[in-house]
Amino acid sequence: MSNRFAIVPECVFDELDAGNITARDVAVFAALALHADAGTGVCYPGMEALSNRTGIADVRTIYRATKALTAAKLICKIGGGFRDRATVFRIATKNGKPSQERVTPETPFSEERVTSHAERVTSHAGKGVTRDTPTDQEQTKEQKQRPAYKYADADMKFAKAMFEQIRRVAPREKSPKFEAWANELRLLRERDGRDPKEIKTVFNWANADDFWCTNIRSPSKLREKYSALHAKMIAAQPATPRPQEITQPQRRQRRAPA
Structure with missing residues (x-):
């Protein structure tokens, strides 16, 4: 059994007494506090970790709890939350409610190294790719958009x-x-x-x-x-005139000797 513990400040229970949050929301806050830095209140545990700590299987329920805690100004989002990156929260501590000053965690969100924009530009420059040089993906997209005209x-x-x-x-x-x-x-x-x-x-x-x-x-x-x-x-177009039909008496007249 782990000896770790979470500190839930009094302001959380004040919001609970006021009816602004529920006991479920308090459980989610406690799970966030368990992963938070004691001094800054910054944490980024991810939804899976919060689900394991609280026993709430539905991630949507945890998401609604974070929204309720944010509305009560007990936590605030300060970063992350895009692609596969965990959302970075700052939670209320014994020193008071959190501020929304954005921070960059020293620990990466995953084992994958995150390259900066400057590093990507330098890498592309080494490969002969400049800002004005279209990538293969952009060239393929341009070719798809350009219609292929054929004519004699x-x-x-x-x-x-x-x-x-x-x-x-x-x-x-x-x-x-x-x-x-x-x-x-x-x-x-x-x-x-x-x-x-x-x-x-x-x-x-x-x-x-x-x-x-x-x-x-x-x-x-x-x-x-x-x-x-x-x-x-x-x-x-005008109709083509048909040849005049010759009647039987006319044929006899033509055959008659002059």
């Missing part, structure tokens, strides 16, 4: 020609990203299976139409409305 020269040429025609209808139209336009035209050819000559014909018709000229102002919109545009273009 003919796609780019038609994209620029499209924009010139659109500019005649909408003179204030801003210059687009032609790589994206050319890529969309490629998709219209390869993925949608449209004929390049037909694509130009459909766009020219839409650009000349009073309604569609203001609505089809990009390859993506052309691709979206392509089927409807093609159907309307075909319907707008």
Whole structure:
């Protein structure tokens, strides 16, 4: 059996009598006091240690107790509490309630050594990595964010020609990203299976139409409305006249001798 003991100051029992904290909260305070420095009141036992000392299995219950003790100004958080680092508390001692002055414990929270920012910068500099040099992770993220455009020269040429025609209808139209336009035209050819000559014909018709000229102002919109545009273009074309049928009497007349 250990000979360690915890000192619970009178102010804790004053808060208990006032109904600001519960007996459960006092038990958590006593567990914190067991790990605290006698002079400064600083401790960082971690939730698992507090659970073992108090017999409270639910960590959320311990967390609520620390919140109640903080509200009663019997403890205060002064550091830690991020990633796998234990929260650093300063608790009330016989000298009074704690202050919120932040401290850095001399003992590390775990066996893992914590490197400072200066040490990381020095380490990176030794490897040829400067502040302006993107890391592998940043480069991979940038590559994922950058879309991969693929297109043929003919796609780019038609994209620029499209924009010139659109500019005649909408003179204030801003210059687009032609790589994206050319890529969309490629998709219209390869993925949608449209004929390049037909694509130009459909766009020219839409650009000349009073309604569609203001609505089809990009390859993506052309691709979206392509089927409807093609159907309307075909319907707008004049019907091809059929050859006149020759009746039976007319055939007899043609066969009759002059």
